[in-house]
Amino acid sequence: MQNSISQQVEAQHRYFNTGQTRDVRFRKGLLKKLQAEIVRQEDAICEALYADFKKPKFETLIAETQFVLAELRMIIKHLELWVKPERVPSSILNFPSSDWIYNEPYGNVLIISPWNYPFQLTLLPLISAVAAGNTAVLKPSELTPKTSSVIQKLVSAVFEPEHVLVCQGDAEVAKSLLKEKWDYIFFTGSTRVGKIVYESAASQLTPVTLELGGKSPCVVDETAVPAQAARRIVWGKFLNAGQTCIAPDYILVHTQMKEQLLEELIKSIKSFFGENPEESKDLARIISPAHFERLKGLLSNEKILFGGAHNCADRFISPTLVDEPSKGSKIMQEEIFGPILPIISYQNESELEAWIHAGGKPLAAYLFSRRKSFQKKFVREFSFGGGTINDTLLQISNKNLPFGGVGKSGLGSYHGKRSFNTFSHQKAVVKRGTWLDFRFKYPPYNIPMNLIKKMKHIF
Ligand code: NAD
DSSP states (O other): OHHHHHHHHHHHHHHHHTTGGGOHHHHHHHHHHHHHHHHHTHHHHHHHHHHHHOOOHHHHIIIIIHHHHHHHHHHHHHHHHHHSOEEEOOOGGGOSEEEEEEEEEOSEEEEEOOSSSTTHHHHHHHHHHHHTTOEEEEEOOTTOHHHHHHHHHHHHHHSOTTTEEEOOOOHHHHHHHHTSOOSEEEEESOHHHHHHHHHHHHHTTOOEEEEOOOOOEEEEOTTSOHHHHHHHHHHHHHGGGGOOTTSOOEEEEEHHHHHHHHHHHHHHHHHHHOSSGGGOTTOOOOSOHHHHHHHHHHHTTSEEEEOOOEEGGGTEEOOEEEEOOOTTSHHHHSOOOSSEEEEEEESSHHHHHHHHHHTOSOSEEEEEOSOHHHHHHHHHHOOOSEEEESSSSGGGSOTTSOBOOOGGGEEOOBSTHHHHHHTEEEEEEEEEOSSOOOOTTSSSOOSOHHHHHHGGGGO
16 A cells, blocks of 8 residues: 555655646636536535435535635635735845745645545645645545545546545555655644644654644623523534534533523524434434444433433434533543533633633633623633634634634644645745945954944844
8 A cells, every 4th residue: 555655645746846736827727627526516515425424415515515615716716816926025134135925835735634524624725735836635534435435536527646636545544644755734633643643744844734623612601692692502513413623512601591591502402403303304413333432421420401312323312411510521521522512500700710721722612791801801811723702613604714723722724815825835035136235244344343233223
């Protein structure tokens, strides 16, 4: 396997060195072709995601295909502007000069993606890697085989394999790929595997983006609007059956608000998914038997307030609310990544802080509160990748906002123009004029030292 992977990667290196991908019109042409191909295969993509884990078509359209198409439209529209060298103010010390930033493709990029939004999280980095002029190898998740096959078909209909190649397979394939020399690695997945990828990249000094996970808190204080907060939390939590990296992992609710919120959460779950959520067409299934068992295990020894139904044959778990798990419980020690929502009450802000700080820096955090001062404090005092006040998930919906984690939830960010920057090396170039050459910088150094200090404003 290693041999054939090495040969394919080598072919991409050779292709990159031909300079073909430096041609912006060539890149734009391929992105347009990709756009047309996604539109043409949109139904097949929806069917593949449904076959993999019954992802509702509506969710595939809004969070996978149309999400990617919107990014493609933005990139195609702005690419010619983004690739232009950017002139920046020059230093008077270098007079005469003009100073520039050139966006240069890194070269050969490896993109490893997870299963939860398998189309979006493979295609989004790909389109920016291509837009920036790189070649790329994609390693989609083995847990969504139907979607990975559609991605492979789609990619091979648009790109030559020496430009973009899909390598399907499990962790072993990913490990073989990591043995190769890459110019950039873009990884989305768990913190555990992120560390492995980071170590492997460090051994070759390869730059990385790591889009990881974590336990994202959702705080509801005593001033929140309970029915609205519940509706927005239930939507963000149970979309994709809770298998969303930025889903609220657990609720921290003020004791005065707990009862009301709980009542409204149950009302929302019933109104979204009916009395028997297994019959709802709008609830995805758990991705694999192993994840199903893991989630079931998280419920043992916990007090279930609502839900808790499951069906192993269908990998179904109903939206479940868990009451007051302890800090040391399994459910509070790992990222839940499923339709289970613990509810923990707090009495004062120091209790709240202790809970949030215990989880490390999460990928997302949410606050439902009408107190402006608390909103400000929440943003200022807690470190998290991104978040929304009085709603959930929406920080991902604006391409002008960076998407990424901090600390153990990730390294680097992307979306919109930032994605193009992520896959480009920003090369600094000073172009000097030849008609003037101040001599004072050359030895022997005759300029008085106190004059140097007086010239500080020009450094
Ligand atoms: P995962 O880390 O198990 O797998 C991700 C990818 O890594 C897969 O393609 C897998 O084949 C590969 N892989 C597995 N073991 C490997 C190894 N030893 N070496 C190299 N590659 C290996 O993650 P997952 O279960 O697919 O996805 C769920 C996780 O991803 C959650 O933690 C979630 O929070 C996170 N996630 C983060 C984001 C984000 O944007 N930050 C988005 C989606 C998911």
